[in-house]
Each structure stands twice: as structure tokens, then as C-alpha cells.
Amino acid sequence: MNALEIIQLSKLFNRVAALNQVSFEVPEGSVVGLVGPNGAGKTTLFSLLAGFLQPSGGEFRLFGEGGERLTPGKGAISILPQDARFLNQISIFRHFIWYARLMGFSPPEAEEEARRVLKEVDLLEAGNKQGDQLSHGMHKRMAIAQTLIGSAKIILLDEPTAGLDPAQARNVRELVRGLKGKQTVVVSSHNLDEIADICDHVVILDKGKLISSENLSEFTKETAKITFTLAAEATGALLQAILDLSLISDASLSADLKKLVCIVDSHHLDNADLVTAVVGILSANGLSFTDIRKGSTLEERFLDVTDGQG
Amino acid sequence: MTGEIRRILSFEPLRAKNNSVIILALISSALYFLVIGIYLGRSAEDINSTFSEFRQIADAGFQEGELPFVGWIKDKTDPALRSLFANHSPLLGIFFWLALMGTPWIVMLVASDQTASELSRKHIRFILPRVTRRSLFLARLLSSWISWVVISSCSLFLIGMVLLQFGDGENRDSDYILLLRMIGVLAIYGIPFISMMAFINTFIPNAFLSYLLATGAWSVFWVLGAAGAWISDGFKFFSYLMPTVVKYPLLSDDPQRFLQGVGGVAAYSLVFVFLGNLIFSRRDV
Known part of the structure; x- marks a missing residue:
């Protein structure tokens, strides 16, 4: 109620x-x-x-x-x-x-x-x-x-x-x-x-x-977005490999190439599968990650929806 | 609502005890009555002898050529006042009259902080989720009236009892009845002024400014009513904007006129309470 x-x-x-x-x-x-x-x-x-x-x-x-x-x-x-x-x-x-x-x-x-x-x-x-x-x-x-x-x-x-x-x-x-x-x-x-x-x-x-x-x-899109902080810079080839995953609807790299943001396909909301798949690609490309975060912070989302006026 | 009002009132002695405006008002009113009492006590002999002559003149039907004071009473005042001086203890009669004249000034001060400081400090925001606005408004009105009744009754009773010792003691029973009547009339006469202050408090959240507005408006209406009457009778309308017009009917020995006064008190009070409650229940706090 x-x-x-x-x-x-x-x-x-x-x-x-x-x-x-x-x-x-x-x-x-x-x-x-x-x-x-x-x-x-x-x-x-x-x-x-x-x-x-x-x-x-x-x-x-x-x-x-x-x-x-x-x-x-x-x-x-x-x-x-x-x-x-x-x-x-x-x-x-x-x-x-x-x-x-x-x-x-x-x-x-x-x-x-x-x-x-x-x-x-x-x-x-x-x-x-x-x-x-x-x-x-x-x-x-x-x-x-x-x-x-x-x-x-x-x-x-x-x-x-x-x-x-x-x-x-x-x-x-x-x-x-x-x-x-x-x-x-x-x-x-x-x-x-x-x-x-x-x-x-x-x-x-x-x-x-x-x-x-x-x-x-x-x-905060906790179930729809995962951000990996990488130990080294990623390459375009790595991004393409991730985009090719069927679990993913979109992926992007930050300007410094050290943050990989994956948007989960709405039909595949099992984060564990996604993480396993992404980690597999990273490791195949010789990359490791230092942090992994589900969703956005409230602050990021707040600034998104209020046009950065917070 | 009655329960709510009772619960609001339960805090009033503590609030009053710690409210400087209310303390000042209570002291002022006690002092006012005391000063009149002392003056009358000291002048008792003169007053008694003057009024002895006055009574004789009154009994003879107010012939021409009396004492100047008697002439003023005869020509310029309301019949209720003449009757009061002619038929009762002069000391108590004058005390009654002066007390009634000073009542608006004092009672408006006593009632000047009904919701004003609550509004200005926004303490009202701690209270309003717990009680209705109407209950708060009415409880504060009632609280001010109780304060006024307590202070006026105690002062009148104590000073009246002392003044009775200076009287001629001829009609002691009648004097006691007059004293009780004074207490009752002052209690009633205060109601429209307390209602007016409740009304003013709803849009001026400051006790002192509320008092200034009330006394200022009263003075302006009085001047317009009294001075304007020289120009045109239409100006008398201004005198009716303040509840002071009911004071002579309330003084009257004539029951019918007295009841008219009580009716006037009720009418003024209802108008102010209605307007005050209307604003208070709708205003943003």
C-alpha cells in the first residue's frame, strides 16, 4: 500500500x-x-x-x-x-x-x-x-x-x-x-x-x-550498467570484441581509455554472465581491471537528469 | 476539538510564565489598577464629599448651577455613567469607570501575543502537525481571556476591597454587588479586544507591532469619530469600528441597555473571531 x-x-x-x-x-x-x-x-x-x-x-x-x-x-x-x-x-x-x-x-x-x-x-x-x-x-x-x-x-x-x-x-x-x-x-x-x-x-x-x-x-541502473576500471589503456579492438557480445547492447570507453562502460541488453539481465564474458575478453587481450561497479552513482544519475545543476 | 483545546491550554501557564510580552502585560495591568486605587484612596475624602452633593443634585433632578464637575457629568456624559455615580459608592463608581476606560489598552497588551511569536519563531511548525489550526486559534484566544480575567478579577477585588474601607459604608451589600458586577463587566468587555488581537496576530506575526496597529487604529477611529462629528454626523460611523462603543451600555444599571452591550460584545467578538479564524486557517506559516 x-x-x-x-x-x-x-x-x-x-x-x-x-x-x-x-x-x-x-x-x-x-x-x-x-x-x-x-x-x-x-x-x-x-x-x-x-x-x-x-x-x-x-x-x-x-x-x-x-x-x-x-x-x-x-x-x-x-x-x-x-x-x-x-x-x-x-x-x-x-x-x-x-x-x-x-x-x-x-x-x-x-x-x-x-x-x-x-x-x-x-x-x-x-x-x-x-x-x-x-x-x-x-x-x-x-x-x-x-x-x-x-x-x-x-x-x-x-x-x-x-x-x-x-x-x-x-x-x-x-x-x-x-x-x-x-x-x-x-x-x-x-x-x-x-x-x-x-x-x-x-x-x-x-x-x-x-x-x-x-x-x-x-x-542508478544497477542491473543495466557495469563499469570496469582498467589497469591499462584499452584498444579499439577490445571494445569491438565486447560490442560483439550478445549480452551487451552498448559499450564505450572513457576519454583516458581506462574506463569501460557496458550497457546490458535488456533481454540478458544476468550480470554474472556479462562479467564473466567481459573478464574473459580482457584477459585474452592481456588486460586486468582494478575496480568493477554496477550501475551509476546517484550523483552521476542526478547530474544527468538535472542537466548538471546539482 | 474540545480535547485539543484543553491540551493546548495545559501548556499555557508555562508559556505565559516565560513570555516577556505576557509578563509585561500582566504587570502593566496590575500597575494600572493599583495606581487608580492609590489615587482614589488618597482622594477618598474629597470624592465622597463632592459626590454627596452630586447625589443631592441628582435626586433633585439635575437643576442648573451645580458644581462644574457635576455639570460635566450631567451634560456631557452618558446616562449610564450618571446613574453609576448617582446610585453607587462614588469611589467604586469612579474605579469602575476608570477601569473600564483603561481596559482596551491593557487587554490588547495582554492579548498581543496569541500566535505572533509562534509564527515569527516558526515554532508553530512543531505544533501544527499535531493539532488543527482552529483549535490552536481558539485555545490561544481562550488563554488570553483567562489571563485577562485572572489579572483583572484579582486586581479589582483586592483594590475594590481596600477602597470599600474608605467609603461611607452605608450600603455595603450594594457595594459588594457592584464590585462583583465590575469584575464580570471587565471580563466581558475584554472579549472583543482579545478577539481583535487574535485577528491582528494572524497577519502581523509580532506582538509589539500588533499592539501598535490595534492602538493606532483605535486612536485614528476615535479621532475621526469624535472630531469628524463636528463636521458631519456621518463620521460617527468610525466610532463603531472599535468595540469601545459598548462600554457605556455595559456600565448601565438598566438591564435592557446592559443586554444591548452584551449583544454588542458578542457581535464584535464574532466578527473578529470569524475573520481571524478564516485567515489563520488559510494562511501559509
């Missing part, structure tokens, strides 16, 4: 489309990466889904229900907004108790829930700090923690690791990985390695339009 269905969703600001008739689906329990250049409409999309902005057109459905406007408050959706701040002079623990109360927890349950999520992000002791006493990184982690209150069915994380140090960013990635299968998570990030690392589905926006919404392995 789809956790989220976005249908022709649009948002205009002063007649300029920040989001232009975007439609895609998010499967339940998946971790979806939302990527796009600055100004692509990622934050606008999150803001529409969380009910911060009113759509100019279109609608979205949560688990098949909903409509044009979201009815919040039932733990259906939680969000890490980019620029929201906690209130000064009130401890984060108190904030969290209140958020849990708003979601229907009784006072003792709310306190327990606040403690649980703080423990989950390893910030139980820092919970006594007030909104104005948090560093940027701490604030970000607290803001992520509040998305876990009440175990919302869909969690939207807008750039969750931006501004975090490497160790903190890794912890956040671990946290998101741990949610896979239990909750549906949509993560936006400029860090494409991170998206490739934690997501199983990728949605690409550019200038407010949907460019692609695919399973990550399909998007």
Missing part, C-alpha cells in the same frame, strides 16, 4: 510555481530520498504535506485517505522543519511532553514518551536544556527527536544532517535506517551519498517539477 500519494500538487508564490503539478507515490515502510538543486521545491513540498502551506492545486492522500487538505493532529505525519525554533526559557523535555499531550497522550504517558524519544537520540540529559541554550547541532537533533514522538506513520525530514558533524550525521543515518519498515520516511538532502546509503526510493525535483521517482537501484 502507498503511504503517500501526491496527485498534481502545485504551489504558486506570487504567480511563480514553486511546485508544478507534481505527482508521485511513496510506498509504506520505505525510506524515500527527495533530492534536487536549490529552489527545486523540496521544502515547499514538505511544507505542503505538513500543512504549513496551502496548495494552489492538486491534492495528496495518506494511506488512501485525505484529500486536498491535511487534517493534522492524529499522529499521521511528523516533520523536521528546516527553520523552526523551540521556545526560549522552556526545557526541551517540557516541549516534548506538551507535543505528546497534543497527540493525545495522558500526562504520565507523555512524560514517558518524551523520555523515550530523548533516549532514542541519546539526548536524555540534554533534555533539561532550554530552547535558547542549544547549539545548532543539538537543536537539529532535538528537532529530529520531536518527529519520533507518537510514532507518526509518515516522517518528513528536511535536510536532517545539514550542519551536523560527521559523527552526529552518522547517528542520524543509523536512526533513519532503524525506522525502515516500521515507519515511512521521506528525507531531503543535498548529500547524495547519504541518500544512496539510507534510501530505497528516490524522487528528483528540479525547478518545481518532478524529474524522476524511481526505486533507487532502477534509477
Whole structure:
């Protein structure tokens, strides 16, 4: 079942489309990466889904229900907004108790829930700090923690690791990985390695339009493309020998003649056979390889589909 | 929705305690009532003797040639005010009148940060996925009203009790009833102003600027209404743009006129709440 269905969703600001008739689906329990250049409409999309902005057109459905406007408050959706701040002079623990109360927890349950999520992000002791006493990184982690209150069915994380140090960013990635299968998570990030690392589905926006919404392995052509990094320069004869393989629909060499890219014929998607055949030809031509990679990197594909604007 | 409003309200004492605007408003209102109380306490003897004469004149049907102050009350003021001074403890009557005159300034300050700082800090983005906008809007309105009722009731009660000690003590039961009436009337009179601030907050996400706009608009309408009336009666229309027009009906001893005042309070409040909720439920945050 789809956790989220976005249908022709649009948002205009002063007649300029920040989001232009975007439609895609998010499967339940998946971790979806939302990527796009600055100004692509990622934050606008999150803001529409969380009910911060009113759509100019279109609608979205949560688990098949909903409509044009979201009815919040039932733990259906939680969000890490980019620029929201906690209130000064009130401890984060108190904030969290209140958020849990708003979601229907009784006072003792709310306190327990606040403690649980703080423990989950390893910030139980820092919970006594007030909104104005948090560093940027701490604030970000607290803001992520509040998305876990009440175990919302869909969690939207807008750039969750931006501004975090490497160790903190890794912890956040671990946290998101741990949610896979239990909750549906949509993560936006400029860090494409991170998206490739934690997501199983990728949605690409550019200038407010949907460019692609695919399973990550399909998007990166994991099963359709193999790149060999050669130890020495290849020759035209070697390339021709590879092109003659029936398993291959296309092959090319990089400018330095040290990268051989093979595109698998759509009728022969068994990579193991292809690799065996190519390695056989390489070895017959006295060449070895230092690296072999299936598909493209997310970054390469992203730059392909966004005309290099990433 | 009721449950949501209750849950939002559960956080309000903590929010109010840590909100400098609300603290400033509460202190200002307490000070305002205190200053009036001290002034009236110090002037109690003069006021009592002046009003003793006033009552005699009032009983005789407001003949010509009275004291200048009495003349002003007779000629320039609303009958509700004349009745208040003529039929009740003068100290409490003046306290009631001054409290009512100052209410808009104070109550608009008390209610100036209903959703403003939440919007400007975008803290509202942590709240909105958990509650409906309507619940948040109504809860903050209710919270401001509760704050106003608490501060005005406590101030009026404490200062009123002290002022009663300076009175002639002739009609103590009637004085107590007037004191209770004052508390009730101030609680009611604050509602349209709180609703107006809720409305203004929806498009000005800053408590101080919201207060400035409200008081500025009030001043402009007052000047246009009062000064413009010299030119044409049509200018009186401006006086009706602010809820202050209901204050004399609310002061009135006449039950029918009092109910008209309550009706006015309801009408102004409903208009502001309707407009505020309309904007708040549709605006981008």
C-alpha cells in the first residue's frame, strides 16, 4: 500500500510555481530520498504535506485517505522543519511532553514518551536544556527527536544532517535506517551519498517539477550498467570484441581509455554472465581491471537528469 | 476539538510564565489598577464629599448651577455613567469607570501575543502537525481571556476591597454587588479586544507591532469619530469600528441597555473571531 500519494500538487508564490503539478507515490515502510538543486521545491513540498502551506492545486492522500487538505493532529505525519525554533526559557523535555499531550497522550504517558524519544537520540540529559541554550547541532537533533514522538506513520525530514558533524550525521543515518519498515520516511538532502546509503526510493525535483521517482537501484541502473576500471589503456579492438557480445547492447570507453562502460541488453539481465564474458575478453587481450561497479552513482544519475545543476 | 483545546491550554501557564510580552502585560495591568486605587484612596475624602452633593443634585433632578464637575457629568456624559455615580459608592463608581476606560489598552497588551511569536519563531511548525489550526486559534484566544480575567478579577477585588474601607459604608451589600458586577463587566468587555488581537496576530506575526496597529487604529477611529462629528454626523460611523462603543451600555444599571452591550460584545467578538479564524486557517506559516 502507498503511504503517500501526491496527485498534481502545485504551489504558486506570487504567480511563480514553486511546485508544478507534481505527482508521485511513496510506498509504506520505505525510506524515500527527495533530492534536487536549490529552489527545486523540496521544502515547499514538505511544507505542503505538513500543512504549513496551502496548495494552489492538486491534492495528496495518506494511506488512501485525505484529500486536498491535511487534517493534522492524529499522529499521521511528523516533520523536521528546516527553520523552526523551540521556545526560549522552556526545557526541551517540557516541549516534548506538551507535543505528546497534543497527540493525545495522558500526562504520565507523555512524560514517558518524551523520555523515550530523548533516549532514542541519546539526548536524555540534554533534555533539561532550554530552547535558547542549544547549539545548532543539538537543536537539529532535538528537532529530529520531536518527529519520533507518537510514532507518526509518515516522517518528513528536511535536510536532517545539514550542519551536523560527521559523527552526529552518522547517528542520524543509523536512526533513519532503524525506522525502515516500521515507519515511512521521506528525507531531503543535498548529500547524495547519504541518500544512496539510507534510501530505497528516490524522487528528483528540479525547478518545481518532478524529474524522476524511481526505486533507487532502477534509477542508478544497477542491473543495466557495469563499469570496469582498467589497469591499462584499452584498444579499439577490445571494445569491438565486447560490442560483439550478445549480452551487451552498448559499450564505450572513457576519454583516458581506462574506463569501460557496458550497457546490458535488456533481454540478458544476468550480470554474472556479462562479467564473466567481459573478464574473459580482457584477459585474452592481456588486460586486468582494478575496480568493477554496477550501475551509476546517484550523483552521476542526478547530474544527468538535472542537466548538471546539482 | 474540545480535547485539543484543553491540551493546548495545559501548556499555557508555562508559556505565559516565560513570555516577556505576557509578563509585561500582566504587570502593566496590575500597575494600572493599583495606581487608580492609590489615587482614589488618597482622594477618598474629597470624592465622597463632592459626590454627596452630586447625589443631592441628582435626586433633585439635575437643576442648573451645580458644581462644574457635576455639570460635566450631567451634560456631557452618558446616562449610564450618571446613574453609576448617582446610585453607587462614588469611589467604586469612579474605579469602575476608570477601569473600564483603561481596559482596551491593557487587554490588547495582554492579548498581543496569541500566535505572533509562534509564527515569527516558526515554532508553530512543531505544533501544527499535531493539532488543527482552529483549535490552536481558539485555545490561544481562550488563554488570553483567562489571563485577562485572572489579572483583572484579582486586581479589582483586592483594590475594590481596600477602597470599600474608605467609603461611607452605608450600603455595603450594594457595594459588594457592584464590585462583583465590575469584575464580570471587565471580563466581558475584554472579549472583543482579545478577539481583535487574535485577528491582528494572524497577519502581523509580532506582538509589539500588533499592539501598535490595534492602538493606532483605535486612536485614528476615535479621532475621526469624535472630531469628524463636528463636521458631519456621518463620521460617527468610525466610532463603531472599535468595540469601545459598548462600554457605556455595559456600565448601565438598566438591564435592557446592559443586554444591548452584551449583544454588542458578542457581535464584535464574532466578527473578529470569524475573520481571524478564516485567515489563520488559510494562511501559509
